[in-house]
Amino acid sequence: MAESRSSSGRRLMAFIAFLFAFFATGSSTAQVPVILWSSDGLPALAPPAAGHIVSTDQLTAYLTSAFGSGPRTVLLFLQDKLSKDDFTVFGGVFGNKQDSAFQNLEAALQSSSSSVTLPAFEWSGISAIPALLQEELGVSPLLVDADTLPHLSINSSANNLLLFNLPYCTSTHKSCKEVLHDNDEIMGNVLTIMKAKKVPYTAIYTGSQPSRVISETSMSQQPVGRSLLQAVVPDVKPPIMFNGTGGPCIMLWAQNLSISLSATGAWIDLGAQSPTFAGSMCNDTSSLLVLNYASGYILSFSMSQRFYPVSARNWFTLDSVQLQSNGATASFSGRRGIYAPAEYSFHCQSVTSFGDALLVQNSSSGNASEWRLNFVDFQIQGFSLANGTNFSYASDCAGFFTAGIWMGLLTGLLMLLIFVYGLHMIMQLNTMDRFNDPKGPSISVPQTE
Known part of the structure; x- marks a missing residue:
């Protein structure tokens, strides 16, 4: 019986890896795989066509149908990076189960009542999975780990x-396969704890961003003949x-939201995180x-608006920006422009707390006096x-009368x-009243003794 389950598990993992490799052909868009399984059951989903990339709207529609039946406890295993090639390279697709880095994932998919595999979910600079789950479930994600989960009280109603x-291959002391194997062990421990608590769950395994992005251009998309100066439009995140009770009410965009926890420390770009x-x-x-x-x-970011009688209109101001980390807080005032x-919206090419x-x-607490911001x-x-x-018309921080102007x-x-002084001097020139005629008789002046 055990050998039968092992053989079935190897075939299942080999099929997943083959499915990922099959769907990987013919697409150059950045994408991450999404695997869902549940202890209760999931609605059926028809396998996508070859080369099809699942959009955010399609995944949202499926999650709405999956989570609409009642309360759900969702376990989101969000890896820093994940791609289809990770299952192909480290999944033991040739039948050697001991060589697989996803043994617990394989066992979970085999023992679950239903599972859904999306080999290619569109990725546009940030991971949309946490935001989609938060919107569908109506609760904020709770960051936990396998050590604190046994002491956590879960209300299944x-x-x-x-x-x-x-993590994903962040340590120089471990190979990628060892890191993925450790992650698989964490997933196995979490699922064991959930079974011990007898709490029904739905698990999702995906990545915050792709670990490998291989651009493959289809031959049908290649222009015929010569082409000059082809422009490549970059992806814009x-x-x-933030959606309030009446719909979207706050929007923010920045190429970089960088912070530094010391005057000479390294910069951390929070804009790359979800x-x-x-x-x-x-x-x-x-x-x-x-x-x-x-x-x-x-x-x-704290903002307020008020009516100013001088200009006879409402203005909004960014009153303060607050950064918190490890119990320390630094508050920055934004009233200088x-x-x-x-x-309108406010736009500025550079918003910093230095220079x-x-x-x-x-104000600051703890060791936050040297924290710096750079947007x-x-x-x-x-x-x-x-x-x-879309944003409304932008009021830029650069004034009209700059130093160059x-x-x-x-x-x-x-x-x-x-020029005016020179013209005035020319206008003041007068001609002489009397001229000496060289052709006429000369003037003689008699001399007297």
């Missing part, structure tokens, strides 16, 4: 979203959006955007969103004054 962060919005709120007079990152950082009309700073640190190509809007997808105006004015 309500929705729960448990997040397990898994979507803005961070945050949650626990603690965020918005109304007609104030907005608070709280970005909770799985790495332990919390970045908050971060403002815009309430129906020509728009953010000024006004590149920063844009934010907390009120009067025109629609749910002032220098040009002053130089032009000085040259104009010199």
Whole structure:
């Protein structure tokens, strides 16, 4: 019996790896695999066509049908990086189960009542899975690990979203296969604990970003003949959006949201991570955007709007930016020029807390006095969103009369004054009243003794 289950498990894992390798052909879009299985059951999903990439809307529709029957406890195993090739290379696809790095995953898929495999889910710069699950379940993810899970009380009558962060080849002392094997052991321990607690669950295994992105251009897409100066349009990551009770109310976008915990320390780009919005709120007079990152950082943007009689319109200001990490907090004031009309968004190419700073640190706790912020190509809007997808007209931080414009105006004015003075001197020239005629008789002056 054991040999039969082992053989069945090897065939299942080999089929998954073959399916991943089959769907990997003919696509150059960045993508991550998504594997779902449940102890209760999942609705059936027709296998996608060859080369098809599952979109966010398609996955959202499936999750709505899967989670609409009642309370769910979802276990999200979110690995830093994951691609289809990881199953092909480290999955033991040639029947050698001992050589597989996914033995517990194989056993879980074999023993579950139903499972769904999506070889290619679209990836556009950030992982959309945590946000989709949070929206579908209506709860924020709870970051836990296998050591704290036995002591965690789980209410099976309500929705729960448990997040397990898994590394990927970050240590120089371990190979990728060893790291994946350790992650598989963590998943096995978590599933064992859930079975011991007798809590029904739905598990999802995916990656925050692809571990391998291989661009393969189809021959049918190649232009025929000569082509000149073909432009490549880069992928632009979507803005961070918080939905209030009435729909989208806060939007933020930045090329980099970099922080440094010391004056000479390395910069950490939080924009490459996917945050949650626990603690965020918005109304007609104030907005608070709280970005909770799985790495332990919390970045908050506090905004308010009020009516100014002088300009006869409402203006919004970014009052403060707060950074929290390991119990320490640093608060930065944004009143030195971060403002815009309430129906506009605010944009600035560089928003920093050092140098020509728009953010000024006004309080800190712990060792946060040397923390620094650096936001590149920063844009934010907390009120009067025109629609749910685009920013309103941007009020830029760069003033009209810059230093270069002032220098040009002053130089032009000085040259104009010199020209006017020269013209005035020319206009004041007068002709002589009397001229000496060389052809006429000369003037003789008699001499007297």
